Amino acid sequence: MSEIRVNTIKSEDGASPVSFNKGITVSGVATATSFSGNLTGDATGLSGTPDITVRNITGVAATFSGALSYEDVTNIDSLGIVTARSLVDAQAGINVTGIITARSGTAVTFTGGLDLSNAQETVSTGSTSHYLTNKSVTLELDCLNGTVFTHDLDDGNVGIVSIKNFPAVKNSFHTVTVLFTQKGSAPSAGAGNTMVASVPSGLPGGIGTHIQLTPRGVTGFATDARVGSATTVVLSNTAGDLDVVTFGIHYNGGTNSNANNYITMATKNGDFRVGGIGQ
Numbered sequence: 001m002s003e004i005r006v007n008t009i010k011s012e013d014g015a016s017p018v019s020f021n022k023g024i025t026v027s028g029v030a031t032a033t034s035f036s037g038n039l040t041g042d043a044t045g046l047s048g049t050p051d052i053t054v055r056n057i058t059g060v061a062a063t064f065s066g067a068l069s070y071e072d073v074t075n076i077d078s079l080g081i082v083t084a085r086s087l088v089d090a091q092a093g094i095n096v097t098g099i100i101t102a103r104s105g106t107a108v109t110f111t112g113g114l115d116l117s118n119a120q121e122t123v124s125t126g127s128t129s130h131y132l133t134n135k136s137v138t139l140e141l142d143c144l145n146g147t148v149f150t151h152d153l154d155d156g157n158v159g160i161v162s163i164k165n166f167p168a169v170k171n172s173f174h175t176v177t178v179l180f181t182q183k184g185s186a187p188s189a190g191a192g193n194t195m196v197a198s199v200p201s202g203l204p205g206g207i208g209t210h211i212q213l214t215p216r217g218v219t220g221f222a223t224d225a226r227v228g229s230a231t232t233v234v235l236s237n238t239a240g241d242l243d244v245v246t247f248g249i250h251y252n253g254g255t256n257s258n259a260n261n262y263i264t265m266a267t268k269n270g271d272f273r274v275g276g277i278g279q
Contacts, residue, residue, distance in 0.1 A: 138162055141176050141247075143216075150179045153235070158207055163247060163264075164214035171253040175246055182241040182271075206232030207245060208266035213259075215251070221259040225266040236271030243270035 011018050076082055138160040141149050151158070158180070166174045208227050214220030225247065227233055235243045245268045254261035 138212075139178065140164070141178065143167075143174070143176065147175060148177050148179070150181070152181050153183050158235075160210040160212065161207060161247070162212040162214065162220075163249065164212075164220065165216045166249060168215035168218060168251045168256040168262075172251050174249045174251070176249070177244060177246045180235055180243040180245060182236055182239060182243070184239055186237065186239045206234065208233045208247075208264075211247075211264055213249065213262060213264065215256055215262075218257050223259055223262065223264055225264040227266045233266050233268045235268070236273075238271060238273060241271040241273050243268055243272070 009018055139149075139151060139158060140162040142164055143166040161178075163176055166176070208225035209232050211223050211225055212220050213223055225233075233245055235241075235245075245266060248265040248267075250263045250265070252261045252263075
């Protein structure tokens with residue numbers, strides 16, 4: 001095998017490209033200011049942090065350890081989280097088998113309407129959580145568990161109601177309902193209806209007169225509910241009756257940590273009892 005050592009190879013006219021019509025094999029490093037024509041083979045051994053600009057990429061699979069930014073995408077098949085900078089335009093619809101979650105402080109908006117063909121409402125399957133506060137029962141209604149709760153009044157007087165983890169996003173109205181089942185024996189002296197005494201005045205209180213609101217992501221605050229009689233919600237004093245009490249919370253879309261931006265309302269339907277038809 002012969003060897004040629006030169007500093008520069010030029011064409012005969014000194015300007016035209018040099019043609020290697022049988023190909024050329026380089027075992028070391030090949031450096032060029034540009035390439036013209038097709039490159040064949042596998043691109044392996046790239047090192048450093050080069051920038052590659054191409055018109056189109058067609059491949060079987062791709063792995064990216066960092067973030068991938070791209071525009072005008074036709075299809076996305078993601079097993080993880082897909083984050084859109086401003087808008088996701090799904091002209092053929094969105095099929096979700098799990099949960100759609102919005103970032104705190106933002107909202108999910110459906111401008112063309114929302115079709116829930118096989119939706120199921122999430123409701124609590126158990127009773128309310130409750131604990132004693134100054135000898136009165138405080139019901140805790142956690143909206144992460146649903147919007148409908150049950151409570152057996154054999155547990156004692158009901159006064160302070162804690163409603164927490166309801167969304168406070170834009171101007172909204174959220175309802176929470178409690179189904180109260182009256183004691184098996186006829187209550188007396190308001191037992192099962194209201195608090196023994198409100199704090200600190202010592203006067204009789206009741207459902208709606210003391211409420212603790214704790215919106216999702218916000219520190220809770222105390223408030224009173226507006227009721228039809230402007231006093232309190234009074235439950236039945238007949239044994240076994242069923243009372244349905246609904247709390248409506250209006251949030252006006254202002255600062256969600258300001259209690260003045262919330263209005264709580266309480267209303268009751270009842271007193272339902274077993275008749276000749278219903279059981």
